[in-house]
Amino acid sequence: MTTYNLLQNYWWLIMSVLGALLVFLLMVQGGQSMLIHYTKPDKRALLINSMGRKWELTYTTLVTFGGAFFASFPLFYSTSFGGAYWLWMLILFSFVIQAISYEYRSKPGNIYGSRFYDTLLLINGIVGPVLLGVAVATMFFGAEFTVTKSNILNVQAATISQWGPRHGLEAIACWKCLLFGVMVFFLARTLASLYFINNIDDDEVNRSQHKLLLVNATAFVVLFLATVAVILTSPGVGYDDSGNAQWVPLKYLNNYLTMWWALIILLLGVVMVLLGIGKTLLKADYRGGIWPAGIGTVLVVLTLFWVVGYNNTAYLPSLLDVQSSLTLRNSSSSEFTLTVMSVVSILVPFVVAYIAYCWYKMDHKKLTSDELDNTDHKY
Amino acid sequence: MEELTNVVDWSRAQFALTAIYHWLFVPLTLGLGIIIAVMETIYYRTKSEKWLATTKFWMTIFGVNFAIGVATGIILEFEFGTNWSNYSWFVGDIFGAPLAVEGILAFFMESTFIAVMFFGWKKVSPKFHLASTWLTAIGASLSALWILVANAWMQYPTGCEFNPATMRNEMTSFAAVALSPMAVSKFFHTVLSAWTLGGAFVCGVCGWMLLKKRNYDHCQRSLKVGAWVGLIGIVLTSATGDSSAVAVAKYQPMKLAAMEGLYKGDHEQSIVAFGILNPSKQAFDGQDPYLFNVSIPYGLSFLATHDYKAFVPGIEDIINGVSYDNEGNKINTISYSERMERGRRLQEMMAQYDQANRSCNKVATDSLKAAINADFKNFGYAYLDKPEEAIPNVPLTFYTFHFMVTVGGYLMLFMLLALFFVYRPNVLNKAKWARWWHILAIITVPLTYLCSASGWIVAEVGRQPWTIQDLMPNKVAISDLSAGYVQTTFWIFAVVFTALLIADIGIICKQISKKSQTDLETVND
Numbered sequence A: 001m002t003t004y005n006l007l008q009n010y011w012w013l014i015m016s017v018l019g020a021l022l023v024f025l026l027m028v029q030g031g032q033s034m035l036i037h038y039t040k041p042d043k044r045a046l047l048i049n050s051m052g053r054k055w056e057l058t059y060t061t062l063v064t065f066g067g068a069f070f071a072s073f074p075l076f077y078s079t080s081f082g083g084a085y086w087l088w089m090l091i092l093f094s095f096v097i098q099a100i101s102y103e104y105r106s107k108p109g110n111i112y113g114s115r116f117y118d119t120l121l122l123i124n125g126i127v128g129p130v131l132l133g134v135a136v137a138t139m140f141f142g143a144e145f146t147v148t149k150s151n152i153l154n155v156q157a158a159t160i161s162q163w164g165p166r167h168g169l170e171a172i173a174c175w176k177c178l179l180f181g182v183m184v185f186f187l188a189r190t191l192a193s194l195y196f197i198n199n200i201d202d203d204e205v206n207r208s209q210h211k212l213l214l215v216n217a218t219a220f221v222v223l224f225l226a227t228v229a230v231i232l233t234s235p236g237v238g239y240d241d242s243g244n245a246q247w248v249p250l251k252y253l254n255n256y257l258t259m260w261w262a263l264i265i266l267l268l269g270v271v272m273v274l275l276g277i278g279k280t281l282l283k284a285d286y287r288g289g290i291w292p293a294g295i296g297t298v299l300v301v302l303t304l305f306w307v308v309g310y311n312n313t314a315y316l317p318s319l320l321d322v323q324s325s326l327t328l329r330n331s332s333s334s335e336f337t338l339t340v341m342s343v344v345s346i347l348v349p350f351v352v353a354y355i356a357y358c359w360y361k362m363d364h365k366k367l368t369s370d371e372l373d374n375t376d377h378k379y
Numbered sequence B: 001m002e003e004l005t006n007v008v009d010w011s012r013a014q015f016a017l018t019a020i021y022h023w024l025f026v027p028l029t030l031g032l033g034i035i036i037a038v039m040e041t042i043y044y045r046t047k048s049e050k051w052l053a054t055t056k057f058w059m060t061i062f063g064v065n066f067a068i069g070v071a072t073g074i075i076l077e078f079e080f081g082t083n084w085s086n087y088s089w090f091v092g093d094i095f096g097a098p099l100a101v102e103g104i105l106a107f108f109m110e111s112t113f114i115a116v117m118f119f120g121w122k123k124v125s126p127k128f129h130l131a132s133t134w135l136t137a138i139g140a141s142l143s144a145l146w147i148l149v150a151n152a153w154m155q156y157p158t159g160c161e162f163n164p165a166t167m168r169n170e171m172t173s174f175a176a177v178a179l180s181p182m183a184v185s186k187f188f189h190t191v192l193s194a195w196t197l198g199g200a201f202v203c204g205v206c207g208w209m210l211l212k213k214r215n216y217d218h219c220q221r222s223l224k225v226g227a228w229v230g231l232i233g234i235v236l237t238s239a240t241g242d243s244s245a246v247a248v249a250k251y252q253p254m255k256l257a258a259m260e261g262l263y264k265g266d267h268e269q270s271i272v273a274f275g276i277l278n279p280s281k282q283a284f285d286g287q288d289p290y291l292f293n294v295s296i297p298y299g300l301s302f303l304a305t306h307d308y309k310a311f312v313p314g315i316e317d318i319i320n321g322v323s324y325d326n327e328g329n330k331i332n333t334i335s336y337s338e339r340m341e342r343g344r345r346l347q348e349m350m351a352q353y354d355q356a357n358r359s360c361n362k363v364a365t366d367s368l369k370a371a372i373n374a375d376f377k378n379f380g381y382a383y384l385d386k387p388e389e390a391i392p393n394v395p396l397t398f399y400t401f402h403f404m405v406t407v408g409g410y411l412m413l414f415m416l417l418a419l420f421f422v423y424r425p426n427v428l429n430k431a432k433w434a435r436w437w438h439i440l441a442i443i444t445v446p447l448t449y450l451c452s453a454s455g456w457i458v459a460e461v462g463r464q465p466w467t468i469q470d471l472m473p474n475k476v477a478i479s480d481l482s483a484g485y486v487q488t489t490f491w492i493f494a495v496v497f498t499a500l501l502i503a504d505i506g507i508i509c510k511q512i513s514k515k516s517q518t519d520l521e522t523v524n525d
């Protein structure tokens, strides 16, 4: 393997870490989608303030995920974003309306009233996870696009990436992608319950979240099994050393078997998620379920990114022209840029360390209604 | 072709709309960030509850403004992919890196420490809290740094080479990209202009409170910090504006000519201080470009090159490829029609490269690659239909530039006056004529916002039609979308952002009036 290939693989690893963290952090969106279950203002306030201190972490991870994708695999950025226009625009709109809602909802003079902002949070809570799930699912199940780099020399029609006329709406209508999206949604809700149980010190919230956890975790487990079954039986696009691509039946199953270590990590992840959920449901005073379930989620998503990108697999198969499929080899930045970015990535552990330190300090004491009554920055 | 023009126009309109909205909030975040950090430092040293109250008041406004800045910002990053997909491939290898660094190094810093700043008063030590406030301000400036590096690279593409095998530009030196003179002057001019805006905002809000004869002490404290930051800001903004102009003269002479409405240049070129352009003026039609103007002799030669004798080319000179050294000798520059020719030859060479690459003819590919790179700075001209297509909108660039500089001069006087009041509290409070300053301070706020937006209009309209200077005109940078789609999202953005802006203004006004009703430090008449 050349240094260039190693760098491409390294950057796919970074993308998978960012992607996995993003899915974990979608618990904020999952929590927002739970606002419909609460009518009492003080309980809603507890939920919203508990999520309100973390929303920027999810948001920043999404933005960084985008920026890092741009820097490391720019052809994905230009093909998927410009192509699946509606899908990405809907995702972005849902995050735009989230960003102001926490800060504005309870401020006097906010014009539209706090219910309005809560509705925006609810929309983001549902649309965000479902559609991000759909977008990730296109990486497994393919999309309608072609890439012809030499188009750039055509003065009249210079766009190199062309996408089907529905520009992303077709992905939302595809049942496999939607199944993936809804699964991510219930995962986000499950993680949200575990997070609330850990972060909020309030008996009523605790009790209701246990009930919600049972329902959402059951839905999630069923959907997860269905999604994994669909992925493992789906074909994928493989390529040889000269870059020739072709459809391969059961590609993702093959990848798990070839990369057995990914399979082990997947199973470990699944066990941890189930452990986090199960222990929380069975032991009333256990509040730490978010940790095993969160780490488990990260592990599972990591392996999903690995089987879709490693082992000579196209991570965005083209349904129109298999040779246009995007691979780690044909869509990445140059060796020089990947090297520069790798030097920057050395700082990542430092960034993670200060984030962890700050939140360790901030979350030491659990959130209570008392604290909310005595703070001057309340959402 | 008709359809294409529409997509290009709508994509540009959408980018302009979202960028202008975003820039309404960012300078206040940058400016107020520093101001609250200084205020909290004073509180930390004096332990005065009054300073704490003042710090918290401005922090609340900072938070409201920050949220809408974040909301409008996410869209800009992703728009490069959604609406400028060709661009994203053509230069993603260079342009993507600063965006990723921005996310990893700056956004996380900002978003982590802002949470400590707002929620950590009782959870972390005062020292840690103060550090967090500073780190929030520094994080915001760092994110500005990286996005401005990216913008500067579009204005002056450097540190890269074209790879015909991948049909894109690839980075060869990160230092050349990050430290280009354009990036340095852009970063300092932009961030310092934001300090000016932050200072002017604080003065304006205090002006309103004092006009109502309220919050005397609070305003005194606020002005002390606001006016100093504003004055330092405007002095340094003017200085860096000067170095920006030198960079523009060197790397984007067409933009400089448009800023001045200069069609035919000269040695010892004067600068227009005030002027009205002749609206029917076209390049090469021989008409006088100005209906009326007041000029400062030697001014433009000096501003552009720091040499009052130097030749500054006008629009027609640049198109004809005419320039002179100080001795009056013609310097060999090429005309735009020649550049168009060369651009087309480059395209042919790229097609040949493709052939040679397919037949694995390494000798041919190597020599073609060298030939392509030797002349690559003319590549974008291949897409022009005629040389005049490369002239930006002169009136818009001219008027916004002159507005920015004029308001810059005014702000210098305004900030000096503000400081005079800070150290003459009795005059500020009691003198009848101080009332006029209060009103002036309120008017100065929208004026500074307009000034700041004008700066961006100069920078961005002045470089049209290029997305990347000389390499890619915006009609080639777009995504394969229909105009109707982009038009739809344009209107959605227009409605959503306007609705959010109204709420933002509503909350800020309410916070200010609440402060003035609850604060008991009213003025003693």
Ligand code: HEM
Residues within 6 Å of the ligand: B155, B185, B186, B187, B189, B190, B193, B194, B196, B197, B237, B238, B240, B241, B242, B244, B245, B248, B255, B404, B405, B407, B408, B409, B411, B448, B451, B452, B453, B454, B455, B456, B457, B458, B459, B460, B462
């Ligand atoms: C007082 C004298 C000033 C001069 C000589 C000056 C000069 C310039 C020049 C030449 C540019 C274009 C740079 C480019 O295209 O790369 C520019 C841009 C800009 N100016 Fe100014 N300016 C002045 C004052 C101000 C003030 C007072 C503000 C705001 C409060 C401001 C805000 C901006 C902004 C935001 C930009 C766009 C960013 C950039 O390109 O640097 N300027 N200025």
